[in-house]
Amino acid sequence: VISPRAADVIRSIRRGGIISRTDIARLTGWSRAKVTNEVNRMISAGYLAEVGEGLSHGGRRPRLLKLNPGLGFMLGVDIGATSLDLALADAAGRIIKRCAAAANMLDGPERTLQQVAEGGLELLRETGSRPEQVISIGVGVPGPVEFSKGVLIAPPLMPGWENFPIRGYLQETFPASVVKVDNDVNLMALGELNAGAGAGIDNFIFVKIGTGIGAGIVSGGQIHRGSSGSAGDIGHICAERNGPVCRCGNTGCLEAVAGGPAIAARAAAAARSGASPNLARRLEANGGVLSAEEVGAAAREGDRTAIEIIQASGQIIGDVLAGLVNFFNPSLILIGGGVANIGNQLLASIRQAVLYRSTALATRELTINYSPLGSEAGVTGAISLALDYLFISGQDVER
Numbered sequence: 001v002i003s004p005r006a007a008d009v010i011r012s013i014r015r016g017g018i019i020s021r022t023d024i025a026r027l028t029g030w031s032r033a034k035v036t037n038e039v040n041r042m043i044s045a046g047y048l049a050e051v052g053e054g055l056s057h058g059g060r061r062p063r064l065l066k067l068n069p070g071l072g073f074m075l076g077v078d079i080g081a082t083s084l085d086l087a088l089a090d091a092a093g094r095i096i097k098r099c100a101a102a103a104n105m106l107d108g109p110e111r112t113l114q115q116v117a118e119g120g121l122e123l124l125r126e127t128g129s130r131p132e133q134v135i136s137i138g139v140g141v142p143g144p145v146e147f148s149k150g151v152l153i154a155p156p157l158m159p160g161w162e163n164f165p166i167r168g169y170l171q172e173t174f175p176a177s178v179v180k181v182d183n184d185v186n187l188m189a190l191g192e193l194n195a196g197a198g199a200g201i202d203n204f205i206f207v208k209i210g211t212g213i214g215a216g217i218v219s220g221g222q223i224h225r226g227s228s229g230s231a232g233d234i235g236h237i238c239a240e241r242n243g244p245v246c247r248c249g250n251t252g253c254l255e256a257v258a259g260g261p262a263i264a265a266r267a268a269a270a271a272r273s274g275a276s277p278n279l280a281r282r283l284e285a286n287g288g289v290l291s292a293e294e295v296g297a298a299a300r301e302g303d304r305t306a307i308e309i310i311q312a313s314g315q316i317i318g319d320v321l322a323g324l325v326n327f328f329n330p331s332l333i334l335i336g337g338g339v340a341n342i343g344n345q346l347l348a349s350i351r352q353a354v355l356y357r358s359t360a361l362a363t364r365e366l367t368i369n370y371s372p373l374g375s376e377a378g379v380t381g382a383i384s385l386a387l388d389y390l391f392i393s394g395q396d397v398e399r
């Protein structure tokens with residue numbers, strides 16, 4: 001637990017790798033004596049280590065400071081509905097080892113988190129390290145999270161996770177760790193902010209399109225979670241008043257109209273009606289089920305119906321994003337998630353709809369692209385979250 005000014009110093013080192021005492025004085029406004037004092041305290045607390053020598057401008061060569069690599073490890077955890085991604089990183093946030101496994105959130109929190117703990121222990125064993133050396137854990141989950149408590153609130157179709165103490169469960173295996181839990185899309189946005197296309201961009205939105213649709217919002221260079229943590233839950237914005245029933249119980253929600261299952265259902269109907277021989281062939285080859293990925297493959301082969309289904313979905317998503325653009329004025333929208341890679345028609349239709357419906361001033365500096373981190377975004381963001389909350393002032397950690 002360190003002071004907010006000292007946290008500024010550490011954040012600056014995270015960005016640049018190293019820092020000099022002169023830079024610390026400039027950054028914090030501390031006097032020379034105070035810099036010496038604080039640096040000595042942070043070295044003896046194990047946060048900082050001295051490294052080599054900086055450029056001399058005459059006189060004694062200044063010693064530089066970096067994060068102490070022996071401080072411990074971070075664990076990044078990205079829990080998806082059907083998969084699990086883990087990464088072990090050093091105190092500077094560099095990923096050392098990773099693993100992925102199939103998982104099923106419907107098995108309930110104990111089973112899934114036991115898999116997380118076992119996976120983390122395995123990564124530590126491979127590096128010859130102990131569970132006590134994990135000092136911070138970031139966890140992403142696919143549902144609404146009350147961020148201050150680190151618990152899921154009313155997750156659709158995963159009732160067993162409601163209010164489950166994820167933090168306490170993982171601390172039984174990793175007793176020295178700070179554990180922070182966040183919505184997976186927020187972590188994808190955080191990953192892009194710290195290590196991807198969002199670096200240096202103050203206002204952007206990450207949109208995840210998969211079974212559900214959600215958004216992570218970066219406002220003023222920070223994740224905007226809203227007053228209770230549910231900001232960005234755009235999948236349940238009404239897109240078609242009398243549309244299909246959503247898993248949340250309402251009708252016509254964006255994700256029910258335009259998400260992966262909606263794309264697959266429309267394609268299956270087209271296959272059965274004879275509108276698309278390509279989709280009909282795929283439907284039969286897959287035992288009567290179609291996935292959004294199959295629709296993407298048909299579109300890549302030039303199937304007209306598949307292309308139109310994807311375009312329709314992109315248009316509906318784009319209409320909702322246009323509203324967000326008018327409201328929030330981001331300079332970047334990144335599209336990710338499992339359905340994002342089904343074809344360029346999706347991105348093209350989203351762009352077209354956003355440009356058509358947003359005001360000229362709002363779109364003047366707006367870029368819309370696929371997420372460059374892709375499936376890595378979640379676990380990268382989980383490590384970032386772990387780092388952010390390791391080095392933050394006391395009251396925030398306990399909040």
Ligand SMILES: [Zn+2]
Nearest residue numbers: 236246248253
């Ligand atoms: Zn809904």
